[in-house]
Amino acid sequence: MTQPVPGFASRVVRWQRAHGRHSLPWQQTRDPYRVWLSEVMLQQTQVTTVLGYYAKFLERFPDVTALSAADIDDVFSLWSGLGYYSRARNLHRCAQEVMLKHGGAFPRSAQELQTLPGIGRSTAAAIAAFCFDERIAILDGNVKRVLARVLAFDADLATATNEKLLWSQAQALVPARKDDMPAYTQGLMDLGATVCLARSPSCLLCPLHSQCGAAAAGKQENYPVKTRKLKRSAQSLWLLQLRTKAGHVWLDKRRPTGVWAGLYCLPVFDSREALLSALPPAQHSKLQDAAPLLHVLTHKDLHLHPVVVTVPKASMAGLPGEWFAEGQWPALGLPAPIRKLLEASAG
16 A cells, blocks of 8 residues: 655645535535534435435524424424435434533534434544544545545455554544644545546546556556445335325324334335235225336335225224325425325325
């Protein structure tokens, strides 16, 4: 593994101030609540997607006090469609803990921030660097790629020992001046997001090109090294879309664990036979099979089979859930494919 030449941090800082991103809404603040919210939303999610959600979330919950006092279903409702719903649950828990244990003020060190629900090492470092000028390294996916290429770090990051080693090298690179930490941290993020791309990186635009070990060897796309691949699986689910002529839909709140945990959903079954057994035999002839949907999760492909039936508004004995009117269900926290189905039916 090569070592970076002197001036690494200053190059990143100068580049960010001249060429980095400056118009994102969370860059115009040092409020830890807003920075924390953006960091959590940006996990596994593109900036263009986050922008709209970020604005709506702040409009509803402008500070940690408002979020901590919110009903979790209201939080899920605003998160609906953003995916990875455990993030929303941890946001709510974290806000409550900040109020309960820290008097409504976020801790000022990365070490303390990591004790809060849903805040990992890199997120904690980002908050501490952006808001409190702490000299602490971040190491999200984009930054790992930048550093692995510059350092020609060829150890397998699938192992905790090697990732710990890269953390150590990342910490050795941070600027000496605390005042440079926000620009440096943002600069690494910007380089990974806009220049040092996973495929076809724009090396000639990179301020680190002359000191990049991977570029010197012409092997940029060989880094970072990570041999363990996530195994994808597939699952078929049948969705019972009960509705009334007046537009009511039957929804059940999912259990706290598993797919779509804590969200409102159409009744879900592992087979069409199981779905049929949940309905009186008199309803079977009225069922209509809608077009199946493919919903892609991080590790799994869900093949969804909606089955639609219009029934009188009455108690659905033995089937968990309740009726929601057309004006009620849009405000619930719903999985993206379920919302899409209901919107199509309402339209």
